[in-house]
Amino acid sequence: MTNTEQSLHLNYSVITEMIEQKSKVLDLGCGDGELLRQLIDKKRCTGCGIEINQQNVIKSIQKGLSVIQGDIDEGLKEFSDKEYDYVILNQTLQSTEKPDYVIDEMLRAGKKSVVSFPNFGYWRVRFYLFFKGRMPKSKMLPFCWYDTPNIHLLTVEDFFDFCKERNIKITKSVYIKRGKVSKNPLTRFLTNLLCEEAIFVIQRLSEKNS
């Protein structure tokens, strides 16, 4: 198993653990459908995925999933408000063209949303840029600057600011550090420095209060 596969497995099991039994889920950018498959098998979830890549769509359908080929940057207009218990955006936020719009749409179509992304504030990433003076590459960020799908890289701190500005409440957070799950963060500064990947459950603050 490669490092990337290992971290994916960890990430899938973290998300699967976060989601309640029998939830109705929508997985945005579902890739080959592995996470959705696990959610259905382990948590008896229902739902479907959206994926832009034809080969991945075929792989997902081959796993027996309902998958729609489409571009999440075009929005989720066919999905009604609060139709899903969870809308999931796993390792895809940084690849969207309009991350703010995508998150707005997720929070509209889902009661809760799961967002995960590689943390650009991770110390190794910072060191890479600082010492090598080149765009960081790592197992989470394996691409070159010119061919990367990751066009909107962000840090954990960026995400906190974003949620605050937009009245989004983070109800759960899981940080992955050196291939291990950490649920008890240290200070925000250290979290942003030490975590490679962050997984959040979010929802609209105003709606929770109403």
Place this chain on the structure above:
Amino acid sequence: MQYNKSSDSVGITETKYFTIQDKILLESNEQFGPVTVAYETYGTLNDTKDNAILLLHALTGDAHAAGYHAEDDKKPGWWDDMVGPGKAFDTNKYFVISSNMLGGCSGTTGPCSINPETQKPYALDFPVITIEDAVKVQKKLVDYLGVKKLVVAGGSMGGMQALEWSIAHSDMVSDVIIIASTSRLTAQGIAFNAVGRNAILSDPYFNNGNYYGQEKQPERGLAIARMIGHITYLCEESMHNKFGRRFQDSDKPNFDFNIDFQVESYLEHQGRVFVDRFDANSYLYITKAVDYFDLSKKHGSLKNAFEKTNARFLVMSFTTDWLFPTAQSKEIVQALIKAGRDVSFCEIESPCGHDAFLLEFETQTKIVKSFLAKSRGQHND
């Protein structure tokens, strides 16, 4: 490709006939009958009568979807790549049914059939039929065969019929496969059909549809209609790949109005072979049925239409298909989602235009097989 006893062929098949004696109430409110249906079946219907797949052909198809009619047949049925033991529509598992559409000219009652009241071909006395009417006839056939639950699958016009099936007989249809199709033709699509019909209607030998038994037939009109059709089934890329600007016989122009370019020769050939197997009146009736089909209009909206369904859906389109473009498949998918239905959608990359649905069988096989493996009809445990 000649008939061989390869393990994935359904082998020698035979077209059978079933006659509906009672009159059928058509969408135009006319009572019409009797209707004979030409059909073929492959595989075996199970004891619970729920392993059937009804295949629905495109504009000029027929009941002969798979296998060969004789040992020396040069060509198999129109969807042979997809139908057979171990293929996408696996005849080891499923009872596959294919019938010729109402109004057709390959065995099912159509304008070239004899009107029992006059003992002459119906010609233009044949009633104007719709996709809904065609499905009514197919329903009678399926009931006659004893089928209780079925999957419906079709490309192009066949996809329209599959959609109609899912709405009109939601209690019977467990799964629906819609390939390169639409819930309503674009104005552009109607325009091409209209030009095709005009070519037939203005043929000097058309004789108001009464050309049966005449020395001269409206062959030129029908051939031109077919040429127009073929332009719409291809795309710029596939035409360029097939013919480019190449000349047919030399590398120089002839400086006359005979066939110069390869693409002209191709169209001429397609037109010529078509008149041997198709009836001009059928072309008028069936293209009209396709033009009339409009689920949004009939049900108020596409979402309303799909709220009446009770099936899983698989929708596929092709990147270079401009006759039934991806946007129209997406319209179906979005309405199905709005109606809360289970749907998968894939846009398959292909340089083959609309024709891709009959050519790109490898990708379609992967998708259809996986989709059917999860069929509700088979998983009611």
